[in-house]
Amino acid sequence: MTTIPTPPAPNDLLKLENQLCFPFYAVSRQLTKAYQPYLLALGLTYPQYLVLLLLWEHEQLTVKDLGERLLLDSGTLTPLLKRMEQQQWLSRRRDPRDERSVVISLLPGGRALEARACDIPAQLLDKLGLSLTELAALRTQLTQILTRLA
Incomplete structure (x- = not known):
C-alpha cells in the first residue's frame, strides 16, 4: 500500500500577510501615486x-x-x-x-x-486622514527603522 506523503505544515513566517516588507512596499507605491496629480x-x-x-x-x-x-x-x-x-x-x-x-x-x-508646491503636504495629510501628532509619530518610527537598516 502506497502512502501519500503529508505536505509540510505551512510556515506562517512566510505568509505575505505576516511580512513587514510588503506593507512598506505597498504604502510606498501608493503614497508616491497619491503625490502624482499634485506633482503633474x-x-x-x-x-x-x-x-x-x-x-x-x-x-x-x-x-x-x-x-x-x-x-x-x-x-x-x-x-x-x-x-x-x-x-x-x-x-x-x-x-x-x-x-x-x-x-x-x-x-x-x-x-x-x-x-x-506649498499646499502639497497639507493636501496629502488631509488625504491620509492623519493628525499632525500621528504624522510626527509615524515619521519618527519610520526614520528609526530607516536608520537601523542603513
Whole structure:
C-alpha cells in the first residue's frame, strides 16, 4: 500500500500577510501615486520633487550630499539632475575648491515652483486622514527603522 506523503505544515513566517516588507512596499507605491496629480500639475516627477525639497531648504548642495540625503547613487541622480537643469530649475557646476565635486544650486525657475508646491503636504495629510501628532509619530518610527537598516 502506497502512502501519500503529508505536505509540510505551512510556515506562517512566510505568509505575505505576516511580512513587514510588503506593507512598506505597498504604502510606498501608493503614497508616491497619491503625490502624482499634485506633482503633474507642476511638471515634476516624485524624485525631482525630493531634490527640490532639499534645494528649497538649502539653496545649494553637492551631488554627494543630495545622494546621501535621498539614498540615491550618482548613477541615478546625475540623469535626474541633468533633466532638471534643462528645465532651468537648477544649475550644476564643478566646485572650484574640489574639481571632483559637483555643486547643485537652485535657480529662479526652481524657486518659483516652491510657491506652487506649498499646499502639497497639507493636501496629502488631509488625504491620509492623519493628525499632525500621528504624522510626527509615524515619521519618527519610520526614520528609526530607516536608520537601523542603513
